[in-house]
Amino acid sequence: MIDPGRLKVGYKVWLEWDGTVFGEGLFKLLQLIHKTGSISAAAREMSMSYRAAWGKIKKAEKRWNVKLVETQVGGDQGGGALLTPPALELINSYEQFQQEVSKSINKIFEQIF
Numbered sequence: 309m310i311d312p313g314r315l316k317v318g319y320k321v322w323l324e325w326d327g328t329v330f331g332e333g334l335f336k337l338l339q340l341i342h343k344t345g346s347i348s349a350a351a352r353e354m355s356m357s358y359r360a361a362w363g364k365i366k367k368a369e370k371r372w373n374v375k376l377v378e379t380q381v382g383g384d385q386g387g388g389a390l391l392t393p394p395a396l397e398l399i400n401s402y403e404q405f406q407q408e409v410s411k412s413i414n415k416i417f418e419q420i421f
Contacts, residue, residue: 317417321409328371338399345388
């Protein structure tokens with residue numbers, strides 16, 4: 309007999325938009341850009357190259373026809389990156405969606421197991 313107390317539920321949730329996936333990876337990347345103000349710092353924190361991070365962002369922007377990140381070139385003040393209002397709305401909505409999905413899945417899991 310399987311001990312239900314030792315079972316845990318696992319799942320992945322993502323959104324698809326014109327063939328491009330918005331999931332945990334791009335979500336975390338955008339969150340970290342928002343937190344750090346830097347694509348480089350966000351990429352480093354995710355053990356990803358700057359080029360890979362920028363490529364993910366550009367691919368999504370091109371496919372979705374929406375600007376996600378505004379960049380500022382170095383100079384005296386240093387460079388940086390900011391999320392656009394649509395990107396902020398996307399990460400906030402996705403986070404709320406994830407929380408609701410998690411609650412629902414855990415509730416169903418507990419009812420059945």
